Amino acid sequence: MAPAVSANRLELLQIADAVAREKSIDREVVIEAMAEAIQKAARSRYGAENEIRARINPQTGEIRLVRLLEVVEQVENDAVQIEVKAAQRRNPAAQVGDLIEDELPPVDFGRIAAQTAKQVIVQKVRDAERERQYEEYRDRIGEIVNGIVKRVEYGNVIVDLGRGEAIVRRDELLPRETFRNGDRVRAYIYDVRREQRGPQIFLSRSHPQFMAKLFGQEVPEIYDGIIEIKAVARDPGSRAKIAVLSNDSMRGSRVQAVVNELQGEKIDIIQWSPDAATFIVNALAPAEVVKVVLDEDAQRIEVVVPDDQLSLAIGRRGQNVRLASQLTGWDIDILTEAEESERRQAEFLSRTTIFAEALDVDEMIAQLLASEGFASIEEVAYVDLDEIAGIEGFDEDTAQEIQSRALEFIDRQNAEYDAKRVELGVADEVGEIEGVTPKMLVAFGENDVKTVEDLAGCATDDLVGWNETVNGERKHQQGILESFDLTPEEANGLIMQARLKAGWITEADLAVDEAGEDETEESGEVGEEA
Secondary structure, eight states: OHHHHHHHHHHHHHHHHHHHHHHTOOHHHHHHHHHHHHHHHHHHHHOTTSOEEEEEOTTTOOEEEEEEEEEESSOSOTTTEEEHHHHHHHOTTOOTTOEEEEEEOOOOOOHHHHHHHHHHHHHHHHHHHHHHHHHHHHTTTTOEEEEEEEEEETTEEEEEOSSSEEEEOGGGSOTTOOOOTTOEEEEEEEEEEEETTEEEEEEESSSHHHHHHHHHHHOHHHHTTSSEEEEEEEETTTEEEEEEEOSSOOOHHHHHHHHHHTTTOEEEEEEOOSSHHHHHHHHTTTSOOOEEEEETTTTEEEEEEOGGGHHHHHOGGGHHHHHHHHHHSOEEEEEEHHHHHHHHHHHHHHHHHHHHHHHTOOHHHHHHHHHTTOOSHHHHHHSOHHHHHTSTTOOHHHHHHHHHHHHHHHHHHHHHHHHHHHHHTOOHHHHTSTTOOHHHHHHHHHTTOOSHHHHHTOOHHHHHOEEEEETTEEEEEOOTTGGGTOOHHHHHHHHHHHHHHHTSSOHHHHHHHHHHHHHHHHHHHHHHHO
8 A cells, every 4th residue: 555655645746746837826835725625525524523634745745634622621522622631641731722633544535525625726726826817917017018819898808918818998999999819919007906706907008108118118218218208198099298308309210110009199209398387388289389377386377379379289179288288287278369468458457447446546547557567456555655656657645645545445445354254253363363364354254264273174275275186187176265376385374373373283383394394495496406
């Protein structure tokens, strides 16, 4: 019998080695699966109530079967327990709570037990193979892979990657793109997930980064870091914009290789710039831009183009401006020179009317103030008197009178705001916070900020507004004090003063916060220069 046992042991190890090589998983995992299978078969032979362990020597293939017994004071279940005195006869050091191993004779597997063992091994090996596949491809997210189309199901393409299977969903293909069984396909791994049926590898040919990675493969200068891709925006199968940082230009033949892979998608190569206005102007190419006005807090830019360039700047079905917005991360409003001129005239007329009514002056004086760049009554009231007296046709007495009327108007308006504030139930203490104006108190009341604690509990974004992406579209959410043109730092200052007044923080905390802001600003300036 001994030679037969040796042969069986040798065969066991040979099978483990073969399975490990074929499935690209660790030999230890296969041996562990075999031990679990033997364990399961032994349990059916000796009784499921027994706690049985199988151990396979990885060098010799020898199989040991043991039953685990817990050492207890009094035995309630002799299948899994042993009395402490009996245990100490085997091992004098045994204590209550220890586990004693009871050696069992080898099992002569019957047909059913062998089949069960085989199922366990197959399942364990499959699980190990899935885990190996998940770990391998999870680390490859962001790479381009090549595969062969295995089948097409409801428009989704199943791809054989050699060491795994992946899927390109219908919405991740290029428009009007079709594949047949056996076709070669190149795609971008954008996600790998653990699912009940095994790891799911998701590929895309429409993802913006697919195009960026293609350029990395086709253009040696990008691979070598001479040209750096900063941003990509795509309308898959139609048009794309790619922002690069480089003094060199890409060769047309290399760009054409990417275009061919993307089924003729037109690609605009844009020069990236750290200056937002310059970058946005570049991104709107081929349209010419006459003027830009940036609102950095709202990440919004107004672009003025010649009248005959409007359709080019917007693009067919808004494609050009949409891609430029995706590329830069800014919301872009496009106006023609005629529209901007009309708007300027409307603003001029509006300011003229406000000055005429609030200051009780004739239209000519109101127009002079508006044309000199005064935008509000507050500016007129608090500006240096010389700035008003310096306007052509004005003297010091006229300037003094205009400023007095502006101050009187603000006092009347503040009285109205204060009455409204009381009506809305805003506490007097909120008005005592440095920087809070009567008009702000009304805005607070209309937005249910009525106590110092309410203001202290606000975030900066609650006051100045914020941007968020909803369904792929960038949207701006209005802030309570957005119309007051506060910077985020000024808004944060109001909140910190409220927290100080509410007793949430101390003067020392406030000083630390302000010191931290100063350091951040300084480091930001150094970063920009660098």
